[in-house]
Amino acid sequence: MSKFGTLVMGPAGAGKSTFCTAMIQHLQNNKRPCYYVNLDPAAEDFAYEPDIDIKELINLEDVMEEMSLGPNGGLIYCFEYLLDNLDFLTDPLQEVTEDYLIIFDMPGQIELYTHVPILPRLVQTLTRGSLNISMCAAYLLESTFVLDRPKFFAGTLSAMSAMLMLEMPHVNILSKMDLVKDSVAKRDLKRFVQADANLLDDDDAYTVRNADGAGKRDANPAATENIMAGESFNRLNKAVAQLIDEFSMVSFLKLNAQDEDSVGSIVSYIDDAIQYHEAQEPKEPKDDFDTEVIESAMDR
Numbered sequence: 001m002s003k004f005g006t007l008v009m010g011p012a013g014a015g016k017s018t019f020c021t022a023m024i025q026h027l028q029n030n031k032r033p034c035y036y037v038n039l040d041p042a043a044e045d046f047a048y049e050p051d052i053d054i055k056e057l058i059n060l061e062d063v064m065e066e067m068s069l070g071p072n073g074g075l076i077y078c079f080e081y082l083l084d085n086l087d088f089l090t091d092p093l094q095e096v097t098e099d100y101l102i103i104f105d106m107p108g109q110i111e112l113y114t115h116v117p118i119l120p121r122l123v124q125t126l127t128r129g130s131l132n133i134s135m136c137a138a139y140l141l142e143s144t145f146v147l148d149r150p151k152f153f154a155g156t157l158s159a160m161s162a163m164l165m166l167e168m169p170h171v172n173i174l175s176k177m178d179l180v181k182d183s184v185a186k187r188d189l190k191r192f193v194q195a196d197a198n199l200l201d202d203d204d205a206y207t208v209r210n211a212d213g214a215g216k217r218d219a220n221p222a223a224t225e226n227i228m229a230g231e232s233f234n235r236l237n238k239a240v241a242q243l244i245d246e247f248s249m250v251s252f253l254k255l256n257a258q259d260e261d262s263v264g265s266i267v268s269y270i271d272d273a274i275q276y277h278e279a280q281e282p283k284e285p286k287d288d289f290d291t292e293v294i295e296s297a298m299d300r
């Protein structure tokens with residue numbers, strides 16, 4: 001028998017906790033049980049009280065103060081401490097049954113998803129051994145990144161890095177779609193959803209250099225204001241986009257956390273990835289009634 005869960009990840013402020021709240025609300029509306037695990041040792045306010053809260057084990061503020069660490073070093077310390085005290089997480093999760101969706105709300109420190117080998121160890125504990133949770137990662141990237149294409153590809157690279165590092169079913173999500181739906185053409189949005197590397201060539205804010213390298217910045221100063229520029233910056237971005245293109249593994253689902261249908265559609269993708277519905281026994285209330293009748297008849 002398997003348990004089911006989703007690991008909600010992504011850079012700071014991507015909308016992870018808001019998405020967790022929206023998922024819980026959606027599952028409750030559909031009479032589905034869920035189990036909420038907060039793994040952000042700095043998170044303060046919750047719309048739904050977590051069933052497990054890492055702050056009951058370790059608190060980022062205390063770590064920063066006592067160990068004289070900054071927020072990123074403090075966070076890594078908190079996760080190493082969690083790995084040394086995994087019973088805190090695994091003991092209560094043993095009791096969770098297969099009809100629950102376990103939602104893990106992660107912190108936004110990007111190093112967790114790129115190069116620090118902490119999450120693979122955590123994921124192994126959750127997905128193997130006695131817990132055996134069938135997990136899907138949900139990696140959120142804020143859709144406003146599409147307004148600055150190099151930034152979008154940098155964010156996409158972080159999503160790909162998490163996919164490669166964790167080696168588990170994975171959905172990538174462009175969050176906060178309500179913020180860009182009026183400023184990005186539908187045709188362009190489709191290309192962002194597929195992480196089309198050619199988007200950089202068509203970027204108004206950047207000039208594709210001439211073959212002799214003598215190209216100029218785009219003539220539109222409004223589009224280029226405050227945006228990093230330069231030939232080597234362009235080459236770096238092209239190389240990043242090409243790498244993403246060669247792996248051909250990143251595409252995005254679109255999320256507006258305020259829209260129940262949008263949340264429902266992402267939950268369906270996650271359900272498919274973890275094969276949630278295949279594991280659910282059809283439950284007929286009549287069965288319980290029949291069992292009660294038979295048992296009481298046998299008692300007599």
Ligand SMILES: Nc1nc2c(ncn2[C@@H]2O[C@H](COP(=O)(O)OP(=O)(O)OP(=O)(O)O)[C@@H](O)[C@H]2O)c(=O)[nH]1
Nearest residue numbers: 011012013014015016017018107108176256257258
């Ligand atoms: N417009 C809009 N704002 C959103 C949406 N989702 C989240 N936000 C806002 O974005 C901000 C950050 O959201 P959070 O859910 O706290 O993001 P997070 O990824 O959990 O942030 P950290 O845990 O600090 O990394 C909040 O002000 C949210 O209200 C959305 O779908 N649309």
Ligand SMILES: [Mg+2]
Nearest residue numbers: 016017040043
């Ligand atoms: Mg959060």
